Amino acid sequence: MTSVIGSRAVREDAWGKVFGQAKYPADVNLPGQIYGVVLRSPHPHARIRRLDVRKARELTGVAAVLTASDVPHNSHGVLFRDQPVLVSERIRMVGDPLVAVAAESPETAREAARLVEIEYELLPALFNPEEAMRPGAPALHPEVHGESNVLYHLPVVKGDLAKGWASADVVVEQDYSTQMVDHAFLQPEAVLAQVDERGHLVVQAATQYPHYDRGEIAHALGIKVSRVQVKTLSVGGSFGGREDISLQLVAALLAYRTLRPVKMENSREESFYSHCKRHPMTMHYKTGATREGKLVAMEARIVGDAGAYASWSPNILRKAAIHATGPYEIPNLRVDSYAVFTNNPWTGAMRGFGAAQPVLAYESQMELLAKKLKISPVEIRLRNMFRTGSTTATGQALTGSVGLEECLQKVAPFLWKEGDRE
Amino acid sequence: MKKRGTGLSCTWYGTGYGNGFPDVSSAFVEIHDDGTATVLTGAVDVGQGSSTVFAQIMAEELGLNPEDILVCSGDTDVTPDSGTTAATRQTYNTGNAVLKAVRQAKLRLQEFAARKFSCPSPEGIEFKEGMIGVRGDPSRSMPLSELVWEARLLHGERFISAASFTAQTTPVxxxxxxxxxYWPYAFGCQAAEVEVDTETGTVRVLKIVAAHDLGRAVNLTQAEGQIAGGVAQGVGYALLEEVELTEGRIKNPAFAKYLIPTALDVPEIESMIVEEPEDTGPYGAKGLGEPAMLPTVAAIINAIDAAVGVRITALPATPEKILAALAEKERGGSGD
Known part of the structure; x- marks a missing residue:
């Protein structure tokens, strides 16, 4: 038997964190550093008619005021590069980055950002995915994603639904919805970027994937991957909110242009606008079972609001579809899952990644069915749950570790039974 | 009136990038003169504890303590690409890469030791509590530090390795x-006990019992930590948190108005680790990061129904929604 595995070994970073010595990106500084801020869009959908940065550039203490034309390759994104480093023309959401400013102090940088003059042409905006997916709705990403706002659709089809419904003795049908939430990590985004003595761009940040960040920085700035170093410092929570690249790109751009170390640190409010959110989803579920409590049919329609940019939306709505049955065998089913662009803040990875939202629906359906069938919540789950050898909605055979039944047996004694309620 | 009820929720979670996307992690290993070792991976420890997990894997293989291992993570100038810290994949994916890499370096050390101890096969060499020697023959063993020193400095041996691991997945x-x-899948069940105040509509979560099948817990304390964090996040998702939008603008971009659970909102948590070993995982491990937060929401929603007979179908279950549902039930509308 092994000994170190399964132990309670003390975290290797425990002492540094307990004594406050751990270094987060906000804690590192360099002599001569300047401070960067981003001017963001107040409008959800607009065209930039005129952008005048002259007054901002003239302010004493300002080192750089950069716009889209200063970005060599102005795009980034985890699946599609459909998100601008700085918007050149079309704004798709409140919070879209427009101008990057660096100055001798954060106050001067913010003052300069206020001096930027922008004229907007406001465009009608889409906030409701159901409206955005209708044919004829104005396309939000015609260049990258074509004329439809439906970024992704996955049907999952199995068995024979008509037969399934015919064999169902009870059916429950219900709409569910989940809200948009934020990762709310305790440490807002911060970054220190510099061009070092080798002429390499060195970016210190808190990220979930430094090698991805390195590639995005190299691409946006048009420099070689071997000339970019992304160094991860202590990370104050992430939960998916540090997967899309954030301030790292703008800080790298400012440092590369000014050849001075650039420090950026978000306020909480700025942080809310500079990372993705969890997808709100609407879920229509119809589930049927036999008198014996065996699930025989399910239909579900899931619509997720992708917001203004793709990020991980196709993968997330795919994951929602694949997990839509819950951990139960259902022989006949159809699930349709959609990711739809709107002018809301963009949504992306967050702990659970599309498998979190359907839980509300499938576990509520199980409860409603149990009530109709007058069997216990534990019993209906035992009669349908995945075990080794089960087949999922996508036809995958679960050949390995499936410890679900043991989990249920462990929590079941804590549930009150009929009559336990006062 | 305050009424109590319990609710159940069962969930599953496919780990890894999935859908056929190449899900690869890499690790570099070097064993030093004194028998200690370094492992380099691109995997960022975002607080979940992956660096400690890798130290434990290295220590397990080399018969060392985790403190003897230097884990260097997430620096693109020196570490290999180990993918995103996401998808509940670092213990499984990068853990497998670390295991593969350390076993390669270890094999060369075993070969050297086998020659030294006149043992016909390297498999007969074991590492135990800082010693290296022939299994079952204590007379043929010596401190690992002395053997590595001898091998490196007198014989010019080097114990370094690099390995990659790729998870199994096909596109749908x-x-x-x-x-x-996806592969592997993790599973979990939670039961919630709540107290609903029928006058104010507020819900207090009194207790969560959480059982999670993670294959194998590499670090028990960290596994319990993941469950506690997941439950706290689940309580926020079920009852408190919502980014409120008006025409795409966030109305509450501050913690004064965007409410996350505080210590007072987090219930008593009883966590139970279920270990159904996964053949392809390091020592049977799958993962726990995301699965830990999945069941909480529905367990709470089902417990609210058990307590007061109303079904909340739109998150979060705010006092306003619960009072409205109670009033509707009063008027004779369907509670469910």
Missing amino acids: SLENGQGAP
């Missing part, structure tokens, strides 16, 4: 969704 069909998109 865009016509009917059929395929084997």
Whole structure:
């Protein structure tokens, strides 16, 4: 038997964190550093008619005021590069980055950002995915994603639904919805970027994937991957909110242009606008079972609001579809899952990644069915749950570790039974 | 009136990038003169504890303490690409890469030791509590530090290695969704006990009992930590948190108005680790990061129904929604 595995070994970073010595990106500084801020869009959908940065550039203490034309390759994104480093023309959401400013102090940088003059042409905006997916709705990403706002659709089809419904003795049908939430990590985004003595761009940040960040920085700035170093410092929570690249790109751009170390640190409010959110989803579920409590049919329609940019939306709505049955065998089913662009803040990875939202629906359906069938919540789950050898909605055979039944047996004694309620 | 009830929720979670996307992690290993070792991976420890997990894997293989291992993470100038810290994949994916790499370096050390101890096969060499020697023959063993020193400095041996691990996944069909998109799957069940105040509509979560099948817990304390964090996040998702939008603008971009659970909102948590070993995982491990937060929401929603007979179908279950549902039930509308 092994000994170190399964132990309670003390975290290797425990002492540094307990004594406050751990270094987060906000804690590192360099002599001569300047401070960067981003001017963001107040409008959800607009065209930039005129952008005048002259007054901002003239302010004493300002080192750089950069716009889209200063970005060599102005795009980034985890699946599609459909998100601008700085918007050149079309704004798709409140919070879209427009101008990057660096100055001798954060106050001067913010003052300069206020001096930027922008004229907007406001465009009608889409906030409701159901409206955005209708044919004829104005396309939000015609260049990258074509004329439809439906970024992704996955049907999952199995068995024979008509037969399934015919064999169902009870059916429950219900709409569910989940809200948009934020990762709310305790440490807002911060970054220190510099061009070092080798002429390499060195970016210190808190990220979930430094090698991805390195590639995005190299691409946006048009420099070689071997000339970019992304160094991860202590990370104050992430939960998916540090997967899309954030301030790292703008800080790298400012440092590369000014050849001075650039420090950026978000306020909480700025942080809310500079990372993705969890997808709100609407879920229509119809589930049927036999008198014996065996699930025989399910239909579900899931619509997720992708917001203004793709990020991980196709993968997330795919994951929602694949997990839509819950951990139960259902022989006949159809699930349709959609990711739809709107002018809301963009949504992306967050702990659970599309498998979190359907839980509300499938576990509520199980409860409603149990009530109709007058069997216990534990019993209906035992009669349908995945075990080794089960087949999922996508036809995958679960050949390995499936410890679900043991989990249920462990929590079941804590549930009150009929009559336990006062 | 305050009424109590319990609710159940069972969930599953496919780990890894999935859908056929190449899900690869890499690790570099070097064993030093004094028998200690370094492992380099691109995997960022975002607080979940992956660096400690890698130290434990290295220590387990080399018969050392985790403190003897230097884990260097997430620096693109020196560490290999180990993918995103996401998808509940670092213990499984990068853990497997570390295991593969350390076993390669270890094999060369075993070969050297086998020659030294006149043992016909390197498999007969074991590492135990800082010693290296022939299994079952204590007379043929010596401190690992002395053997590595001798091998490196007198014989010019080097114990370094690099390895990659790729998870198994196939894409699903865009016509009917059929395929084997993820592997492995993690499972979990939670039961919630709540107290609902029928006058104010507020819900207090009194207790969560959480059982999670993670294959194998590499670090028990960290596994319990993941469950506690997941439950706290689940309580926020079920009852408190919502980014409120008006025309795409966030109305509450501050913690004064965007409410996350505080210590007072987090219930008593009883966590139970279920270990159904996964053959392809390091020592049987799958993962726990995301699965830990999945069941909480529905367990709470089902417990609210058990307590007061109303079903909340739109998150979060705010006092306003609960009072409205109670009033509707009063008027004779369907509670469910």
